[in-house]
Amino acid sequence: MEFRIERTAFAEAVGWAARALPSRTPVPVLGGLLLAAGAGRLTVSGFDFEAAARIDVDAETASAGQVLVPGRRLLDICRVLPDGPVSCALSGTRFTVEADGTEFGMSTLPREEYPALPSQPSAYGSVDAAAFATAVGQVAVAAGRDETLPVLTGVQLRLDGDSMTLSASDRYRYAVRRVGWKPESDATASDGAVDALVPARRLLDAARSLARCGVVRVGLDRAAGGGLAGFEGGGMRSVVRLLDGRLPKYGSLFDMAGAAVAEVECGALTEAVRRVAVVAEASSPVRMDFSGDGCVLLRAGFGDDVATQRLPAVLSGAQEVTVAFNPAYLLDALNSFEAPRLRMELLGAGQRTLLSAVAGEDGSKDGSEDGSEVGSGDGSGDGGAEAGSASHRHLLMSVKQLV
Amino acid sequence: MEFRIERTAFAEAVGWAARALPSRTPVPVLGGLLLAAGAGRLTVSGFDFEAAARIDVDAETASAGQVLVPGRRLLDICRVLPDGPVSCALSGTRFTVEADGTEFGMSTLPREEYPALPSQPSAYGSVDAAAFATAVGQVAVAAGRDETLPVLTGVQLRLDGDSMTLSASDRYRYAVRRVGWKPESDATASDGAVDALVPARRLLDAARSLARCGVVRVGLDRAAGGGLAGFEGGGMRSVVRLLDGRLPKYGSLFDMAGAAVAEVECGALTEAVRRVAVVAEASSPVRMDFSGDGCVLLRAGFGDDVATQRLPAVLSGAQEVTVAFNPAYLLDALNSFEAPRLRMELLGAGQRTLLSAVAGEDGSKDGSEDGSEVGSGDGSGDGGAEAGSASHRHLLMSVKQLV
Known part of the structure; x- marks a missing residue:
């Protein structure tokens, strides 16, 4: 040789x-x-x-x-x-x-x-490499790191019609994002929705390293014990063993009917949270008081050791709302958005909050081919096995509050 | 307030x-x-x-x-x-x-x-801030990190006449460098040589942080138990407790009479050592075979796992010499020089090797006001309490071999 x-x-x-x-x-x-x-x-x-x-x-x-x-x-x-x-x-x-x-x-x-290398699973379809890397990066943030709950350490890929829906949750956050998907053939397209639960860390690594390949061909092999997913582009090929099981369904988690809605600048809010979080000890919350005067007051800390900052925020649907988050989880969520302005749907103290990009302002590159926007009211859950009811191409991130 | x-x-x-x-x-x-x-x-x-x-x-x-x-x-x-x-x-x-x-x-x-802060020791003299920072950085490399031998964790400052001599050694390396020194007054100038052993890490930190102050005023207070050294410039002041004791004298360590002399490009040698050291396991040596054909052959590793590289090197005073170093120590020494070409004085296998900049090519900024150069034959030790016999303004680094 x-x-x-x-x-x-x-x-x-x-x-x-x-x-x-x-x-x-x-x-x-x-x-x-x-x-x-x-x-x-x-x-x-x-x-x-x-x-x-x-x-x-x-x-x-x-x-x-x-x-x-x-x-x-x-x-x-x-x-x-x-x-x-x-x-x-x-x-x-x-x-x-x-x-x-x-x-x-x-x-x-x-x-x-040396063991035999797994063969590349048969091609199932393809996805834009850059959009896929972005989406995986956004969603994987919400995946769990606790290896004793392996199902939660995965990102679930749902391949259905012309869309790939990525979702992940560690029980405290739930992120969902859809990207365009091109089935390999009419045969795979007519298979109906197919789910694959890929270890988040492995998927992130594969998606990032293939980000500049133009197109990533995705293969699935669900026959072999446990199943395999393959990601291929530009001479590179990554084959990853799938996780058993599937993510808990998000059901009506993203149905925020009756919620107050606040719009904030993503960058300013991120900076402010990072700032006040300096005085928040581990697992102590950052509080956000939204009020009708067009402002949100961020607060963290206890006793004499406190930090506050006021930011502009447009609130509608309520006179005032107070929510409180683990600052690390809130920052993870904020950092996952590319949009300049965020929409926060607030159910009030102790309830979940839904974050999404303000319609028409998301910074993602794959467009909105299906014309749907966040908040249009029909993006409220996958309802189990039904195909494609989550009609958003943006990132949706639901974050539990610290109470 | x-x-x-x-x-x-x-x-x-x-x-x-x-x-x-x-x-x-x-x-x-x-x-x-x-x-x-x-x-x-x-x-x-x-x-x-x-x-x-x-x-x-x-x-x-x-x-x-x-x-x-x-x-x-x-x-x-x-x-x-x-x-x-x-x-x-x-x-x-x-x-x-x-x-x-x-x-x-x-x-x-x-x-x-809160305890009373130590007062700044009375000014003893001053030194160029940038030259001081460089010199401390070069010499501190050779200081020990073993806290059970506190004396060896220090950099010794000898203030004598118009020179400050810095030295440090961990028993495997001995580095000496002199910089210009301006006594505060005739009184301090006539005090004779004064030694202060300053913890290397503290001194490095103080010297670096004062590097852009123009001039650093150095104070010494040897009356108080243990003594204090003060470094002051640009509104900043660092007071450091001195170490007890003094460094072992370097005596005739830098007397390399009869040594073969090799001249090498510092950058190329550094890169080559870093390269071949990849296969050198912890504490296994990098060998250098100098020969009359104008080359040095670097070798590291054992058995099948070896690396070699040949570099130009001008040898005089011997037909061939082989030396072997701990690669980390050799790299530390090489990285301490600013000069493009280095002189290696070689006594042969198992003996110490003296590294210095090739005369007239050192990159230091403080000139050679006293006109002496490395290798002029009179820079061979401090002989104990005699003042100023080490008449070099360059860095001298003696490195023990691995045998």
Whole structure:
């Protein structure tokens, strides 16, 4: 096995595949990256049983072959290689990397002990890469981090007709966002709604790394035990094991009939919350007093150690409303919006609050092809298995209050 | 007490004094910053018994007074305050900070329980602020981090005639650097050489924060138990408790008679060491084979996991020399030099190696007023109490080898 490749391309490929390397593993071969050269292509793959990452790049392949090398070591070497062409060769069990007078030797790992990589699930459809990365980033914020409740650590993808609905919740926040979806064929389009629960961290990583691929092809394989989701674009492919189960239905969570509505500047509110939260000890709330005078008063702290700030806010549907949030959750939610102005639907103290972009002002790039807007009154839940009743393309984020 | 000040100036002053706040303290008042306002000036001071930091800035002082406030909290508040003027006031035991619609309240700490701040030791002389910061940075690298050997955690300042000699060693490295020194008066000049051993981390912090003050006035107070050193410039003042004892004398350590001499490009060597060190496990060496063919071969690693790189290096005084270093120590030393070319004096395997800038190429800004250069043969040790025999203005770094 022998190949030649530019350092930048090599380092990027190794770096990309290395994201699937487990940080610690009792199985040494899983710490390896599989390099396969042949026919002018180099493939680099990593695998940790939960996810596999694979990338295909151009290379001058003088002789074909495969080798399993210690992944972190190769990553470290790629980082320090001088720019320019890199020559790699396998001789016996020794792999050498040479560039401009610098030569590295590496001992290799036993190829025959490496598990078979999962194959890419059959293509199901495709999504705009940038919009997908944005949406996953917005929704994943609300996913849980508690591994003892695995279902809540996932982002649920619902593929239905021409839309992909992403949702996540840790019981304190519930985020939903829809993006445009292009089914692979009429056959998949007529399958009806399909749900897949993908580990949030893995999905975020895959979506971000594919953000500049133009289009991401999504595959689903629900036959195998547990199921697999595949994300592919620009020579990169990520296969992730699905989580069992599905998210609790949001039902009427987003039905905010009778709520007071406040409109605020997202940036100013974010800054103000961050500011007053300085005096909020862990799990103590930031209070927001909305009143009819066009202002909201933010307050945090107790006794002498308090902070207050007043901001403009247009309230309708009530004379005054007071709500109180965990400042970290509120900031997570605020930071997920790209829109300059936010709409807060307020049911009052102790009740959930719904955040959404003010209609026509959301900053997302995928437009509003279906013409629906947040707050049009028909975006109030998925009702279980019925298809596509959540007709919003914007982010909806429901946040529980601290009482 | 009431004053008004621009946010930037307030945040900088609080940030500067906060560097003396202990990270954890069983004595709550030591977590406080003392604010004193009066006569158009605001003074902010912090103290942790080992060092005190004090800064004096302009402020509109409506009414004079002092207050002791929780330091980290004030620091956090300063970070998030909006730009513009900040109004502060003490009312009873409550301190308020107000800026552009944002108001913070803070409970205060009992002023009467706060220890007396050490007074600035009487001025002893002064040093160029930028040159001092550079020199301390270069020398402090060689100071020990092992608190069980407190003497080795210091940088020794020797004030003698018109020079300040800084030295530090952790037994594996010994660094010495001289900078110009201006005694405060003829009286201090005629005192003879005076040594002060200052904790390296504190000195580094003080020197860096004063680097842009133009001139740093240095005071010494050796009468009080343990002694104090003061560093003052631009309204800022740092007082640091001296360490007991003194550094082991470097004696003939820098006498490299009979050594082979290699000249290398500092940048290329640094990059190459960093590169090959990727395969050097903790405490395994990077070897350098200097030979008569104008090259040095760097090698690291064992068995199949090795790295090599060849670099130009001019060797004189021997046919070939092989040396081996702890890569982290070698990198520390290389990074301390500003000169483009380095001179390595090599006594051979297992012996110390002396690094210095190639004569006339050092990048330091304070010139070579005394005309002496590294390698002129008279810079070989302080011989104990004799004054000023180390006649180099450059950095000398002696590094032990790994064998």
